[in-house]
Amino acid sequence: MEPNDYDIDEADLELPTEPMRLNMGPSHPAMHGTIRMILELDGESVEKVDVQMGYLHRGFEKMCERGTWAQVFPYTDRLNYVSPILNNVGYALAVEKLCGITVPERCQYYRVLLGELSRAADHLTCNGAMAMELGAFTPFLWMMKAREHIWDLLEEETGARLTHSFFRIGGAAKPPTPNVKARALEVCDAVEAICRESEKLLLTNRIFLDRLQGIGTVSAAEAVQFGWTGPALRSTGIAYDVRKAHPYLVYDRMDFEVPVGHDGDNYDRYMVRWAELYQSLRIVRQCVEQMPDDGPVNVDAPELVLPPKEQVYGTIEGTIQHFKLVMEGPKVPKGEVYSFTEAGNGELGFFIVSDGTGTPYRVRVRPPSVFVLQGFPRMIRGHMIADIVPTFGSVNMIGGECDR
Amino acid sequence: MSAVVVERVKAQFGSKVVETTSFRGDESIVVEPAAYYQVAKFLRDDPACDMSMFIDITAVDYPSRDARFELVLNLYSLHKAHRVRLKTRLFEAEQGEVADATRPTTVPTVSTLWAGANWFEREVWDMFGLKFEGHPDLRRLLLYEEFEGHPLRKDYSADKTQPLMPYRSGPDVLGKQRPFLGDEGMPFGRKDWAPRDASWSDDSLGDPEDAPPPDGTAPV
Amino acid sequence: MGEVRNTSGREAVRVEVTGSEVGFATTKFDALLGWARKWSLFQYPFVTACCGMEFMSLNGPRFDGLARFGAEAPRFSPRQADLLWVVGTISQKQAPALKRIYEQMCDPKYVVAFGTCASSGGFYDNYATTPGIDKIIPVDVYIPGCPPRPEAVIDALNLLQDKIARGDRTPGVVKPREDIVERQLVTLRKSATDLDYGPQRRSGEPPITLGRTSDPKEGER
Ligand code: SF4
Numbered sequence: 001m002e003p004n005d006y007d008i009d010e011a012d013l014e015l016p017t018e019p020m021r022l023n024m025g026p027s028h029p030a031m032h033g034t035i036r037m038i039l040e041l042d043g044e045s046v047e048k049v050d051v052q053m054g055y056l057h058r059g060f061e062k063m064c065e066r067g068t069w070a071q072v073f074p075y076t077d078r079l080n081y082v083s084p085i086l087n088n089v090g091y092a093l094a095v096e097k098l099c100g101i102t103v104p105e106r107c108q109y110y111r112v113l114l115g116e117l118s119r120a121a122d123h124l125t126c127n128g129a130m131a132m133e134l135g136a137f138t139p140f141l142w143m144m145k146a147r148e149h150i151w152d153l154l155e156e157e158t159g160a161r162l163t164h165s166f167f168r169i170g171g172a173a174k175p176p177t178p179n180v181k182a183r184a185l186e187v188c189d190a191v192e193a194i195c196r197e198s199e200k201l202l203l204t205n206r207i208f209l210d211r212l213q214g215i216g217t218v219s220a221a222e223a224v225q226f227g228w229t230g231p232a233l234r235s236t237g238i239a240y241d242v243r244k245a246h247p248y249l250v251y252d253r254m255d256f257e258v259p260v261g262h263d264g265d266n267y268d269r270y271m272v273r274w275a276e277l278y279q280s281l282r283i284v285r286q287c288v289e290q291m292p293d294d295g296p297v298n299v300d301a302p303e304l305v306l307p308p309k310e311q312v313y314g315t316i317e318g319t320i321q322h323f324k325l326v327m328e329g330p331k332v333p334k335g336e337v338y339s340f341t342e343a344g345n346g347e348l349g350f351f352i353v354s355d356g357t358g359t360p361y362r363v364r365v366r367p368p369s370v371f372v373l374q375g376f377p378r379m380i381r382g383h384m385i386a387d388i389v390p391t392f393g394s395v396n397m398i399g400g401e402c403d404r
Numbered sequence: 405m406s407a408v409v410v411e412r413v414k415a416q417f418g419s420k421v422v423e424t425t426s427f428r429g430d431e432s433i434v435v436e437p438a439a440y441y442q443v444a445k446f447l448r449d450d451p452a453c454d455m456s457m458f459i460d461i462t463a464v465d466y467p468s469r470d471a472r473f474e475l476v477l478n479l480y481s482l483h484k485a486h487r488v489r490l491k492t493r494l495f496e497a498e499q500g501e502v503a504d505a506t507r508p509t510t511v512p513t514v515s516t517l518w519a520g521a522n523w524f525e526r527e528v529w530d531m532f533g534l535k536f537e538g539h540p541d542l543r544r545l546l547l548y549e550e551f552e553g554h555p556l557r558k559d560y561s562a563d564k565t566q567p568l569m570p571y572r573s574g575p576d577v578l579g580k581q582r583p584f585l586g587d588e589g590m591p592f593g594r595k596d597w598a599p600r601d602a603s604w605s606d607d608s609l610g611d612p613e614d615a616p617p618p619d620g621t622a623p624v
Numbered sequence: 625m626g627e628v629r630n631t632s633g634r635e636a637v638r639v640e641v642t643g644s645e646v647g648f649a650t651t652k653f654d655a656l657l658g659w660a661r662k663w664s665l666f667q668y669p670f671v672t673a674c675c676g677m678e679f680m681s682l683n684g685p686r687f688d689g690l691a692r693f694g695a696e697a698p699r700f701s702p703r704q705a706d707l708l709w710v711v712g713t714i715s716q717k718q719a720p721a722l723k724r725i726y727e728q729m730c731d732p733k734y735v736v737a738f739g740t741c742a743s744s745g746g747f748y749d750n751y752a753t754t755p756g757i758d759k760i761i762p763v764d765v766y767i768p769g770c771p772p773r774p775e776a777v778i779d780a781l782n783l784l785q786d787k788i789a790r791g792d793r794t795p796g797v798v799k800p801r802e803d804i805v806e807r808q809l810v811t812l813r814k815s816a817t818d819l820d821y822g823p824q825r826r827s828g829e830p831p832i833t834l835g836r837t838s839d840p841k842e843g844e845r
Contacts, residue, residue, distance in 0.1 A: 026721050027670055034672045034718060054546035055718045056672055059750040061531075062555055062562050074747065081674030097428055125677070144684030151681075162677055162771055224482060227458040227520030238482070245485055335427050338460075338478055338489060351476065353464055366460040366478075374523050399673055399712075403546055547752070548717045555751050562750045569719040571759040 026055045044384050049377040056399035064363035068329025077163040080401040083122035083344045085114045088167040094339035094350035095169045108249045109291035116280040121150045122344035123273040130393030139198040146194040153187045170305040171298030181288045188281045212267035216379040216391040226375040230346020231272045236264035242342035254283050269394040304330040329358025345369045367401045406431040406486035409453045432489035437508040440492045444514050455479040458518035463532045465558050472496045513539040531556035662785040663694035668705035673712025675739035678771040687774040702728040713741035714754050726761040737763045740770045766797045
């Protein structure tokens, strides 16, 4: 049939299109964490995203200026709450750098051991949650099971499942338990077995692969421009890992590899985390081999470290020292330092300023996941709405760290 | 290693460099606000510096100083593995004050040099109220637009809330109870920059014996 | 003949079968409704912060704390949910969203404040955080803990089910379970001749034989 209005130009028949605006969040089921996105859509593809964060802003930096140096630890737990130990260690190292002290070797191994287990838990959670958001619920449950094994060990060592506040200025709250080594090996084996199984479930699944590969690609140059670090940077092919580039604690004695990807897409980010998980377990095993069985855990610095409880209750010096440390806080020398460690999401930096009193003058945390999140509009441009879910999952935005 | 960078900057900018310090292996350079952008650009482009990676930008508030804010830019070179801290000192912008070249209150944005700086300059604006000239989108990052003031300034009382939602009241809503006051958990060593929120003073709680039923209203 | 009792001990539903063909039940309508409601809670998880990690564990294989009590299916539309879990810190910026979600839910609706932050703001006593969600919406059950252990959450769910069955809308707080190990340690310490305040669990401690765990649901709520 011939159209009636055949003398109308084809271009005029086109409906005028204008981008549609869609609000996503701040409470959206497929987004772990709370974040709001204003999307500009052309059909189903995303043209522009305005990411609005800050829905979990809890005033971390302000709260640090209220208490003593030691009272910051509980707050650091809740920064990246998937791997609290790594935050504890990062902050402890920053204060120790300012004080110019180094913790005894046994404690360094202990920090690496628990820290790597914590990193494994972080990557398990991130990958599990990402799989769950794509509808793969079974692998998620398996990874939760693996994480439960890690948390059991952490609970035995630190007394808390999640918010440990365990590593302190100049050492740790408690020495390692006698059976930490045996338990760590057990946990490593259990976690590895579960991971190998869930790998088989996911990584041969056509749907899962299709939704990850080639989505959210970022080039290495762009990643550096955005200041990405951690697994996200490594997925673009740049092997920058603080543990290798600027070894701290005893990482220079550990034999491990830095896995890199080459496309910088969701699949690479997923796989880099997955490979790092095995490397973490490898480091844990080496720690078990090398860690000395006895020796001090805390530095011998009574002006910074709480005395043992027997002394507090038994001697007058111990009581006074304890009182002064608790009420006035450890006196940290005047100055400012920037100290950085490799956390679950990348370079976790603490920039701390002290004016010589027991209270921090300024504690600034460099949150690695904000940098990755900042690249999100670039990653998603031109992709479909449905791709937001896996891409956002691979960013691994952790509210507590991102919004502080 | 990083000292090379400091030497390069000193040689290039001479009198614009206010001071350089090296403390516990951290190198930092303080420059005049007028030269801040040029130095940042030099650090990025000079092959000996090659600061390809933006690490962090933040500020520190020193209310007792004349130039109140210290802007701190941390940079890293991915290839040369050195780090440097670039700092500059800014004055507080008074309302309605005419721009005074001897009291600089703003610096140009560095988000044109490193894309990563964009959000962090927004955060500095949000938390400290420092503006960046030429920033593409200087909105609040973490707080909401209705928020008044800049919370990380030392004179902002930590417990002064500005709720977006009016609080409920009723018998099931409790206010703060004794002995928890506004300065709860604060040690002796705390600096008293800001008076604590007046509505939570000791008196407003009254005597615990004849305390009025908590009405649940919170300080605004 | 069978009967269903609610946990407060009062008889709620009685089912009597007096012949092979004949059967009838007597109950109060409200009691039956409450009994039905308490086993079919549809939850909306409003997860914001660290407590969400424990919430994941709660759903995980070890604790399986929701499915066992008829509250498995999460509904991500507030209009289809009747139990709102507020898991984590609610900041001032987030408060309008929370209020809006609460208002979209249909009656009867129940709210659980999961964790210290949701209950009272926790140690975030500052410009950014609401001092507890009860300043925004009414709360049925508070769970203390930072984060609460999954066991505490299971207790909270049981407490909420009790309340639903009783038709009781006053706020309740989950009580800590009695720590058997701790109690025995205290007894041990008391009987020890020299008081040792050192870390008890850490060095070669004597084996502690545990008594029978008393039912955590016993005692007043
Ligand atoms: S109660 Fe504790 S664990 Fe839970 S959200 Fe608050 S700070 Fe995090």
